[in-house]
Structures are given as structure tokens and as C-alpha cells.
Amino acid sequence: MKHLLALAVTLWLVFLSGAAMADEGSCIGCHAGLPGKQGEESIAQWRDSIHHRHGVFCVSCHGGDPTLMTMEAMSPERGFVGVPEEGDVPAFCGRCHVGVEEDYHNSAHGQALGAGGPECVTCHGSHAVQIATIELINPQDCSRCHDYGRAGELRSAMEQTEIMIVDLEGELEKLHRHGVATDVLEGRLFALRNDFHRLLHSVDVDKVRRRTADFRLKLGDIQNEVDHHRAELGQRKLIGAGVVVLLLIASVLFGQLYRNYREQEEHARRRKNRN
Numbered sequence: 001m002k003h004l005l006a007l008a009v010t011l012w013l014v015f016l017s018g019a020a021m022a023d024e025g026s027c028i029g030c031h032a033g034l035p036g037k038q039g040e041e042s043i044a045q046w047r048d049s050i051h052h053r054h055g056v057f058c059v060s061c062h063g064g065d066p067t068l069m070t071m072e073a074m075s076p077e078r079g080f081v082g083v084p085e086e087g088d089v090p091a092f093c094g095r096c097h098v099g100v101e102e103d104y105h106n107s108a109h110g111q112a113l114g115a116g117g118p119e120c121v122t123c124h125g126s127h128a129v130q131i132a133t134i135e136l137i138n139p140q141d142c143s144r145c146h147d148y149g150r151a152g153e154l155r156s157a158m159e160q161t162e163i164m165i166v167d168l169e170g171e172l173e174k175l176h177r178h179g180v181a182t183d184v185l186e187g188r189l190f191a192l193r194n195d196f197h198r199l200l201h202s203v204d205v206d207k208v209r210r211r212t213a214d215f216r217l218k219l220g221d222i223q224n225e226v227d228h229h230r231a232e233l234g235q236r237k238l239i240g241a242g243v244v245v246l247l248l249i250a251s252v253l254f255g256q257l258y259r260n261y262r263e264q265e266e267h268a269r270r271r272k273n274r275n
């Protein structure tokens with residue numbers, strides 16, 4: 001049974017790496033020879049992106065057939081969708097980020113799409129997409145079209161909760177290193193984190209403030225469980241320390257007994273010698 005499982009896992013890994021090769025395939029094979037944004041620059045940015053790390057390839061976004069080494073790889077018949085027009089970017093990215101696209105469309109930014117409003121690529125880039133953090137809200141990037149005022153308010157409304165999330169991530173990692181099973185808590189925190197980051201796309205300061213109380217409550221629940229685990233770990237350490245102390249005392253006592261015994265034996269021997 002174990003062997004079958006190992007075999008299945010191995011086959012799956014071989015299949016996955018094969019699939020990965022096929023996805024990289026001709027798109028990168030050919031584009032690597034093209035200059036700048038058409039090729040090497042975009043590929044380098046993508047290789048360093050969160051998408052690359054999660055198996056999102058050229059073909060995942062642009063479509064096409066990565067098994068063909070000719071320009072035919074990019075024919076619409078092969079599912080190639082090419083480069084989106086500015087107004088189509090949210091739907092292009094929203095195929096996978098459904099919730100974000102929804103919040104975005106309902107926002108002041110989404111309403112201004114095509115009329116000076118930012119779309120996904122404006123803030124995240126296309127090939128260089130990195131993990132999203134609150135650092136994306138900064139005076140340089142958010143005052144290109146309007147003053148930083150409301151953007152800054154949005155950031156302060158989110159900041160405290162963001163700090164709670166980052167702290168909890170760190171604490172869970174520590175517990176995990178001490179051998180506590182943290183999968184379930186990590187899953188809950190990850191889902192909360194994503195929902196919270198989604199909220200940003202509403203760019204609605206009042207809404208963020210209203211929803212924040214609810215997020216804090218749920219983060220508080222996770223914090224309680226973390227504290228509970230920590231207390232347990234502390235107790236385990238205390239018990240461990242107690243055992244060590246007992247062992248020490250026992251060994252000192254034993255040493256003392258042994259010495260007494262040897263002394264008595266010595267006395268007995270001397271007495272015997274004298275007789």
C-alpha cells in the first residue's frame with residue numbers, strides 16, 4: 001500500500017514537471033530570444049513574480065498552445081487571447097481573482113475605468129506582480145491622479161489590522177517550529193488575510209472602518225487559540241524543567257549515598273585489617 005502511494009506520488013510529480021515544461025514550452029523558448037518587453041525583460045520579471053511561484057505561466061494568462069514552436073502557437077484558434085485593451089484588464093485578471101474583480105467594479109476606481117481610473121496593472125504591474133501588502137498604498141503611487149488625502153486615510157484605517165495579521169503569521173510560524181499542528185489556524189488566517197486585502201479594492205474608507213471591527217473579532221479568536229497553545233507549550237517546558245531538576249536532585253542524593261556506602265566499606269576494611 002505504502003509503495004503504491006509512493007509510486008502514485010512519483011508519477012504525479014513526473015506528470016507535474018512534464019506539464020510545467022509543456023506550459024513554459026514554446027512561449028518562453030521563442031520569446032527568450034526577443035528584446036525588452038517582447039521577451040527577456042518580461043520573462044525575467046515573470047520569473048521573479050508570485051505568479052511564477054504558483055505555476056501561473058504565459059499561457060495561463062495569454063492562452064495559446066505552448067507545444068507549437070511556430071507563430072501558430074499564438075493563433076486565436078489555439079485559444080490565444082493576446083494582450084488585453086486597458087478596459088479589458090480587470091476581466092483578464094478577474095478570471096482567477098473573481099472576488100477582487102467584483103469589489104473593484106463596484107468601487108470609485110472601477111466606475112472610472114476608461115476615464116482616468118486605475119486598473120489592476122496600474123497598481124500591480126503585469127509580469128512583475130508581487131505578493132500584495134499595504135506598502136502598495138504610498139504617496140508616490142497613489143497621488144499620480146488625485147491627492148494622497150483619502151488614500152492615506154484608507155491606509156491608516158487598514159494599518160492596525162494589517163499589523164495584527166503579520167504578527168499572527170509570525171506567531172503561528174513559531175508554534176509550528178515547536179511542533180504544534182497549526183494547519184487549521186493558518187488556513188483560517190490566510191482566508192481572513194485575503195478577504196481583508198480584497199476590501200482595499202472598494203477604496204471606501206467608511207466601509208473599511210465598518211468591516212474592520214468584524215475582522216478584529218475574528219483575528220482575536222485566532223489570537224486566543226495561539227495564546228492557549230503558547231501557554232501549553234510553556235507548561236510543557238515547565239514540566240520539562242521540573243523533570244530536569246528532579247533528576248539533578250536524585251543524582252546528587254545518589255552520589256551522596258554512594259559515597260557514604262564507600263566510606264562505610266572503607267571503615268569495615270580498615271577494621272578488618274587492624275584485627
Ligand code: HEC
Nearest residue numbers: 026027030058059062063064065066069070071073082083
Ligand atoms: C516562434 C516564436 C514564438 C512563439 C512560439 C510564441 N511567440 Fe509570442 N510573439 C512572437 C513574436 C515575434 C511576437 C511579436 C509579434 C508582433 O509584434 O507582431 C510575439 C508576440 C506575443 C505577444 C504580444 C502580442 C501583442 O498583441 O502585442 C504575446 C502576449 C505573446 N506573444 C505570447 C505568447 C505565448 C503565450 C506563447 C505560447 C503559447 C507565444 N507567445 C509563443 C514569437 C513567438
Ligand code: HEC
Nearest residue numbers: 027031037038042043046051056057058061083084121126
Ligand atoms: C498574470 C498574467 C500574465 C502572465 C503570467 C504573463 N503575462 Fe504577458 N501580459 C499580461 C498583461 C496584463 C499584459 C498587458 C500589459 C499592459 O497592459 O501594460 C501583458 C503584455 C505582454 C506582452 C506585450 C508587451 C508588454 O509588456 O506590454 C508580451 C510580449 C507578453 N505579455 C508576453 C508574455 C510572456 C512571454 C509571458 C510568459 C513569460 C507572459 N507574458 C506572462 C499578463 C500576463
Ligand code: HEC
Nearest residue numbers: 050054056060061092093096120121124126129130131132
Ligand atoms: C490563471 C489564473 C491567474 C490569472 C489570469 C491572474 N492571476 Fe494573480 N494569482 C494567481 C495565483 C494562483 C496566485 C497565487 C495564489 C494567491 O495568492 O492567490 C496569484 C496571486 C496574485 C497576487 C498576490 C496575492 C497575494 O496573496 O498577495 C496579485 C496581486 C495578483 N495575483 C494580481 C494579478 C493581476 C494584476 C493579474 C492580471 C494581470 C492576475 N493576477 C492574473 C492566479 C492568476
Ligand code: HEC
Nearest residue numbers: 090093097101104118119120123132133134136194197200
Ligand atoms: C489602486 C490600486 C489597485 C488597483 C487598481 C488594484 N489593486 Fe489589487 N491590491 C492593491 C493593494 C494596495 C492591495 C493590498 C491591500 C492590503 O495589503 O491590505 C491589493 C491586493 C490585491 C490582491 C491580494 C488580495 C488577496 O485576495 O489575497 C489581489 C489578488 C489583487 N490585489 C488583485 C487585483 C486585481 C485582479 C485587480 C483588478 C481587478 C486589482 N488588484 C486592482 C491595489 C490595487
Ligand code: HEC
Nearest residue numbers: 108112116117118136137141142144145146150151203204
Ligand atoms: C490612474 C489614476 C489613479 C491612481 C494611480 C489611483 N487612483 Fe484613486 N481614484 C482615481 C479616480 C479617477 C477616482 C474617482 C474620482 C475621485 O474620487 O477623485 C479615485 C478615487 C479614489 C478614492 C475615493 C473613493 C471614494 O469613494 O471616495 C480613494 C480612497 C482612492 N482613489 C484611493 C487610491 C489609492 C489608495 C491609490 C493607490 C494605491 C489610488 N487611489 C491610486 C484615480 C486613481
